[in-house]
Amino acid sequence: MSLPSLHHFRFSNLVLKTAIGLQICPKRYGHHIRGKPPGKARSIDQRLEELNYKDPELSRRIDIGLPLGRPSEKTKQKQIEFLKNVRQNMKMEKESRNKTLRIDLDETYKEWSATVAPQFIKTIADHYGIFRDLYGDAYFNPKVALNVSFSSGDVLHPVYYGNTIKPSDAQEKPQLSFVCEKDTLWTLILTNLDGHFTESEKEYVHWFVGNIPEANIEGGETIVNYLQPFPPKGTGYHRFAFVLYKQDKRIDFSNLRCNDISDYDLQARTFSTLEFYRQHQDHMTPAGLAFFQSHWEASLKDFYHDKLQMKEPRFEYDFEPPYIRPQEWFPLRMPFNLYMDKYRDPKKINKEFLERKMQKVHPFKDLSTPLPFPNAEPWSKQYIPSWLKLEITKSRLKWGRINDIE
Incomplete structure (x- = not known):
């Protein structure tokens, strides 16, 4: 009879601790139920019903318009006879199937206005x-x-x-x-x-x-x-x-x-x-x-x-500033220039881009023509870091703040 190995003892001990922990402290090991169990907790439909509940006395609407009136028995009988004749009309059915049926739109609109139009307009x-x-x-x-x-x-x-x-x-x-x-x-x-x-x-x-x-x-x-x-x-x-x-x-x-x-x-x-x-x-x-x-x-x-003799009013949405998490000591997988721009004053950044643009502007000369193929232009022979290449590419293609300023 062979003795159990040390690995077997460790595994058994871990299983025993896990089982005891799940029974004694369910919040420490694995998933635990938050709130009331499904049998006692309210369903989503019940919560929505409570949120959207309105007092019938307060939500009762009052009709202040002209009475619509109900169609007479003669009118109903006339409509029924008309529908029977239409359904039995083979020629009209064939024209409708072949999309050659023509109707009087003015007469149709008049009939629609006198019958179902009020309820239709009210719904809209x-x-x-x-x-x-x-x-x-x-x-x-x-x-x-x-x-x-x-x-x-x-x-x-x-x-x-x-x-x-x-x-x-x-x-x-x-x-x-x-x-x-x-x-x-x-x-x-x-x-x-x-x-x-x-x-x-x-x-x-x-x-x-x-x-x-x-x-x-x-x-x-x-x-x-x-x-x-x-x-x-x-x-x-x-x-x-x-x-x-x-x-x-x-x-x-x-x-x-x-x-x-x-x-x-x-x-x-x-x-x-x-x-x-x-x-x-x-x-x-x-x-x-x-x-x-x-x-x-x-x-x-x-x-x-x-x-109106007034300045034209313009309205804009007032968005809250975006959330920026606290700075890290060594941010991974993120260009350092873009990372640092998050924590700088936007006014200073826009000022730098504006100064960069003004360097190419001459009061008596026209603006330089844009490159016809920006991505095909060769880089300079001197060493250029990757982050600077990205900035030059954005400048050539007029992406980001450069496009906003120009």
């Missing part, structure tokens, strides 16, 4: 947060279809539900039309939901026409003259909403009138749709909606200087 407006920023917890189904289009030269730019229109294409007031009953009064308001400079809860009203008789925009009272969109640089897309209200009587808007003031007085154009509706909700009801988006472009620089 909720997606863009239009009702939330206009009326808070209230909403309405746009029952009256608005046909809005801007003209720029010979080109028409229609307004749908969230499409993009440039400020240069919306310099003049748009062409607007809608279908309504006789002897009715309407109010049309165009506001910018995202553009107020000083008050985040306020808007700028870009157009306000009240007491419009039977869809005749020119026959209404112009309370606020039209002003083109002017989203500042760096603020992204701005939402511009046309809201049409139906009035049950003639309303006096003299306290809101500012067409006798300068068209470019932004303080006079400060507006709140929610306060306006609360003031006149007994005599008007929102009925139509159309909105578009617009963003900054270079043409707005002259608009700010010449029209």
Whole structure:
């Protein structure tokens, strides 16, 4: 019988210690469970449900629009008969399969506007947060279809539900039309939901026409003259909403009138749709909606200087400085010049690159022509370290700070 070796004793001792350690001190050896076990801990769905919970009484939305009404039994029966006839029409099925079927788009749009358009527009407006920023917890189904289009030269730019229109294409007031009953009064308001400079809860009203008789925009009272969109640089897309209200009587808007003031007085154009509706909700009801988006472009620089008589505002994101770990005694696998630049003042680095650039600039001579093939240029005969070769390559190719300065 052979005796066990010393290696066998060491291995057995290690296994014994490991087994005892796992039982006595699970945090020291191997994986340990953090928090409650799966049977008692809350799942991700339960945590998200708690975070996104809203009180039903507070989150209940109020419909402030015109009633949609339900289709009559005759209309439903007519639609069913129409669908049956379409499905049994072999000629229409063949044309549809061969992509030769033609339909009347005007008639289709009219039918769509009278049936499913209000719910469709409401869904899109909720997606863009239009009702939330206009009326808070209230909403309405746009029952009256608005046909809005801007003209720029010979080109028409229609307004749908969230499409993009440039400020240069919306310099003049748009062409607007809608279908309504006789002897009715309407109010049309165009506001910018995202553009107020000083008050985040306020808007700028870009157009306000009240007491419009039977869809005749020119026959209404112009309370606020039209002003083109002017989203500042760096603020992204701005939402511009046309809201049409139906009035049950003639309303006096003299306290809101500012067409006798300068068209470019932004303080006079400060507006709140929610306060306006609360003031006149007994005599008007929102009925139509159309909105578009617009963003900054270079043409707005002259608009700010010449029209608004102000310096063009520019907004930038204020990023936090990047995290730089403490210096090491011997950093491995890192060029020392790039490593040291992390801990230097960026102003001094930019100054060095600027001085390097100014050495090649002469007040009476043109700039030197760039190398046609930078990577094919030979190095000088004298010894050049690898880190300096990298800097020369960047200078030739205009990479990094060199490109920023030039």
